[in-house]
Amino acid sequence: MWDSLQYLNMQGHWAVLTLCWLGQLCVALNLRPQIANPKLATSNPTLTTIALEKPFCMFDDSLSPGSSYEVYLYAMADSESTVSSAVTDNSSKPLNTTFQDTNGGQLGPYRAALFNVPNCASPPMLADVVNVKKVSDVLKQYLFRVGDDVTCLYDPNFPGACNPPLAQDTTYRFKYLLVDVNAGVVKDQTLWSDPMKTRRVKQSSTIDTWPGRRSGGMIVITSILSTLMFILVAGFLASLYFIVMAPEEAVTETRHESRTTEQGAPRSRGNSEVGNQ
Template identity: 30%
Template sequence: MKDHENKKNRTDLFAIRVKKILTRAEVIPYVPRVTDQDLEGKITASTFALDPPSCIFDSLVNATDEIWLVVTFTNVTNSFKNPANSQEIPPYENLYSRYAYMTMKSTLSRYPCNKDKSGTVLRVGNESSCKNDGNLSPCNGPLPSPGPYRVKFLAMDSDGSKAETRWSGPITLNKGTLWKTVDTWPGRRSGDMIVITVILSALCGVVTIGFLSTVCYECFKLWRHGPPENAEEQRQDPFQPSRYDTHHIPPAPPVPPPPPADMSGPQLISTSS
């Protein structure tokens, strides 16, 4: 009985070793790297751009084989095991727990042997819509931290891993800056920014000086001419009685004095005889 169990165990171990040998992918002497094209944002706070593996898998894979991108933190690169089948492919959510995932599923037709490769890059971490949606797989979600990360391309068929590239060097993302640490000193501003600021300040000063000059000029004109000449004559003191000037009416003749009291009245002379 024990001999039978030992024989079975040896058979299982042999089968496991054979499976590992058969599923071991052929290593291609190609190292993925961040693109050296003159491109802004090659590395951001949550993404980075790679050169596509054009003409790398042509002699090793078929048109129906899948080509994946494996993304890991640098501390788990050596312990990462290639999946034996499609059910073992680690999704994007594994990056937060097992620190590795596979994304950018494609085929050989996506990486043709073009001589002109300018303008073509693979943006890792470019899909924010699938971050919290497990139904969207494979997900190329944003990377959660600066890393550093390592990546490699892995080709798979129905039997498992078939061919792979070497691991890239460490890729560190840009780290966001807190608003409190932003230096607003003018000395760190660009020359164009300083020129624009000076011009705007000068224009504001000219407008202010023009406004003040206009106000001062109007006030000076009012002070220089003074009030109208007949202003004092037309204005009357509210506590002074009215006075009428009658120079246009001739003076009245003097009134004769009354007759004395002992003077008799006029005598009547009779004319009859």
């Protein structure tokens, strides 16, 4: 039952996007950032990143001809006050809070990224995902990965919004803003997203190994057996060595004795001859 509901929800979401791309339905007020389709972003979320769908067709009704716009993405660690947290000041200007200012989103929302408004009239062709030459461009147009920049926190001259790795095993919410670049004010915004949680590191004792999960005792037994097998193999090789080398040493000793006997024989004959004389 739950799988069926999830399937219907996903189908409904794609239907909304399709209608947006056709220019028939674009209402940002009732929309919110969505986690990326698992077919396009596998292993999502990761330990430190969450991939989101870009806001295609969400803000078309708020766009005015001749104006320049950008999309701001805000992130915040989920709490009871997140859904009521504002991302603008009293003059409708977007907050300039950073990752450092908010302790990674724990104290409030921070601006994680800004990018151009996705082109609703010319969206990426999802069928091109199977094309190796086009898949990278399609994913860049369609997705944005929060937490994908591992260097901006350590670069004092980093331009723009810093998008550092997220905390592991932490729940976040996200919000898109449409900002008029010329006026510097927010023209529209989405709701806060549903909670999205990063993964946590698995403990070594919980990791399954082929052909089945092994406990610490089994690992110790396996190590002991491996050591004994090594000793047996070493002993077998040593025995082969002595078996092969022993005959050669025996032959050497035999030759040495035979030469000694041959040298002693003439001396005994010489002594007998002197006695006879």
